[in-house]
Amino acid sequence: MKSAPQDRLVTALLIIAALGLITGSVLWLSGRVDTANIVWALGVCPVLAVLVIDILRSLLKGEVGLDIVAALSMSAALLFGETLAAAVVALMYTGGTVLEHFAQGRARREMSALLSRVPRTAARYRDGSLEDVPLDVIAPGDMLLIRQGDVAPVDGTITSDSAMLDLSALTGESMPVRVTSGQKVMSGATNAGDAFDLQVTRAAAQSTFAGIVRLVEAAQASKAPMSRLADRWSLMFLVVTVTLATAAWWFTGDPIRAVAVLVIATPCPLILAVPVALVAGLSRAAHFGVLIKGAGPLEALARITTLILDKTGTLTDGRPQIVSITAQGALTQDEVLYFAAALDQASQHPIAQAIVAAAKAGGANLPVPQSIVETPGEGVAGTVDGRRVVVGGADFVAAKVGSAGTDAAMAGSVIVALGVDGKPGGYLVMADALRPGTAQLLAGLRGLGVGRILLATGDRRAVADAVTQGLQLDAVHADLTPDRKVALVVAEHQTGRVMMVGDGVNDAPALAAADIGVAMGARSAAASAEAADVVLLVDNLDRLLPGIEIAQKARQIAVQSVAVGIGLSVAGMVVAALGYLTPVQGAVAQELIDVAVILNALRALRISPSVWTAPATT
Structure with missing residues (x-):
């Protein structure tokens, strides 16, 4: 019952x-x-x-x-x-x-929250104006407006010059991705930049996100009680x-x-x-921030032998962080951060906001920038304390000051260059950093009887290898689609009871297929929280140990x-x-x-x- x-x-x-x-x-x-x-x-x-x-x-x-x-x-x-x-x-x-x-x-929880992630309506162009229409009437060929912060409701092709997309919930890519005119956009991607136009290529029922929903439902139905x-x-x-x-x-x-x-x-x-x-x-x-959804999952959690971890938002923090600052010319590292953060206050880009947050966390008192000119997805130019400042991608800054003077970035990182008064001022390296204490956490899990620990990510192999370097993992699986994550979980069932930990929409089918699915509850997508048997109420993977x-x-x-x-x-x-x-x-x-x-x-x-x-x- x-x-x-x-x-x-x-x-x-x-x-x-x-x-x-x-x-x-x-x-x-x-x-x-x-x-x-x-x-x-x-x-x-x-x-x-x-x-x-x-x-x-x-x-x-x-x-x-x-x-x-x-x-x-x-x-x-x-x-x-x-x-x-x-x-x-x-x-x-x-x-x-x-x-x-x-x-x-x-x-057992219904999948209503998963479905509610995508809007019930979309803004469609019709006869020179916009109209809100239900998703089920949208057909291939229709033109939609995707506003800032909106989730793409269907698969399509971008017709605007460019767009900045947050794909972390779908692919595990932690950094926002810039796409240009003619490139495809998957349903479930979040618009992290300015509004853009999307030409529909698939109806909502056949979209990528709807396919993930079906994967979750199939995984739950096939999971042994x-x-x-x-x-x-x-x-x-x-x-x-x-x-x-x-x-x-x-x-x-x-x-x-x-x-x-x-x-x-x-x-x-x-x-x-x-x-x-x-x-x-x-x-x-x-009491320790571990919500276990019933007695059956608690029993299964006690007998786990294999752990599969997602990367973005699970093994890593899921947000861009400054990992290094290089100063050039007469500037110091503190001044590089100061000028970059002061100008980035004018941008809503996630990386810009991360730089601002890092500067404020260090106690910086940032002035209000003047004469702001932003090129969406590329960078910002303006005046800070009377000095001409430009911050953004290396190519964008190089076009303004002649040379950005940056070195090659490591896999999975993003370079943010700075120019001051027409000269290279330095650059910041941003990356999705590994959570502190991860190595000790994995050792603690092995001490509790978890014999196999694997990484499963939709991110690129180079990024996965760079992030997990030095960790004692039994295997690293990269470039995984949601259905391939499910296949990995099913394969690992042969070796013992499997626990999957993730936080994105792309993790939801695998969470449902595992003996125990664990969602990072603090920032977890509704899909993964619904499909999971356990939710970590505090955004910290070490809660697995007491759980x-x-x-x-x-x-x-x-x-x-x-x-x-x-x-x-x-x-x-x-x-x-x-x-x-x-x-x-x-x-x-x-x-x-x-x-x-x-x-x-x-x-x-x-x-x-x-x-x-x-x-x-x-």
Whole structure:
């Protein structure tokens, strides 16, 4: 049961079972025993009816679960007049079911947020004017206006002189890319510069972005469902229970002994202890900024052996940063940054804004530039403190001052040149830098049992190799399209349980296909956050360490609780088979066992990750 109506149904059954048990107990204490038995039975029947239907559905799918033992115990108790025992079992069962639904309520999310990334309408030219039209009426050949900050709704060809596009969500390319007239633009690309015209080449349903949506949906549909920890114990426990109950009845001729065995065998340690421990683990992980979408993903997270990492926004910060400054002529490095940042205040280009942010972070007091002339996608010229300044690409600055005087840039970097008073002033090297502490993070992950760590990026091979130089990775895969990322995840399934970490739209299908998909939640695209099983609420990859360790320890506590609870239940079944426990006494004994295993399961709330040293973020 995963839908909202089914959640409401199990909650209603819990209320019915609780009211039946409480009302019947009040009647019994007042001496109205016959009426109490009727009320207890009435409280059990709806629970039993829904349970039987669920069991039949599971059997048709070839699944055998713990529900059979609960159904047998309630049925036998009603059949032989042990209605109080049946009512206790019904309350315990529905309580455990509601708790499990609470733990798994966010395990599946709709893809509506993915679809909402692309606008529902587009600005189309028609008869010399613009009109907003729904995407489904846009046809190849139509001309659209893509404003600054808009996401391209369909695939097309640029007809303006140039455009600056942010492709990070689609390809992993961290730096904005300049495209010129006649070049293709993929749907899902964000306009990072001035408005431009786009001639449609594909309808929205056949666009690149729509194809990614279909990949996500296909990956989710083909992904094997996560089995519950409790169900993996169910068949063995069912065999032991039925064998003991049958033997007790066969050898003594007393059916009440079989009822007592079934009642105390009701698998509440499994029904209650597992979800309690896992829900506690979910809560504890959230304390460290790790949102795990249900008990199933937490179980899977505890058993991960292979990790696949995206590059941009995951292994790297995803934003251009200054990695070096070279001063020329009479200027110092501080002056190069000062003049470049002061003039770049007039530009909305992402690289220009990164330079301004770096200067302000260093305490610079930037003056307002004058006489601004910006050439979109190339550079800016103007006056700063009375001096003529030009900043932009090397070719742009060289055309203004004769020579930009820059060296070749490393792979994945961008050169921003500066000219002052008609002379080269220096240049800044911008790159998407590796996150600090990445090497230590990978070592910590290996210490938690992650045997294989791979990089999967849509970026170029040279960029991927430059960024990962010195990291202990098992493999680097570059130039990957979304479907090739999915293929890599599927291939790695052969070596163990796979976790994929990413943040872009292009990562969403792979996140959905992995055993565990992890999205960088702070700046993650809606697509990846929806497709993922885990979202890191803080934009820092090191949150994986406490997340995985908490999952491992919570699962260990759940297994411990189950082992102890089942051991005590089996001992109780033997005592009941020998005639030393009545069905009601068996129900009470089972309650005591439940209290013990729940208290043990709640230890998961106090898990303290040994790999975490920074203060927790709530």
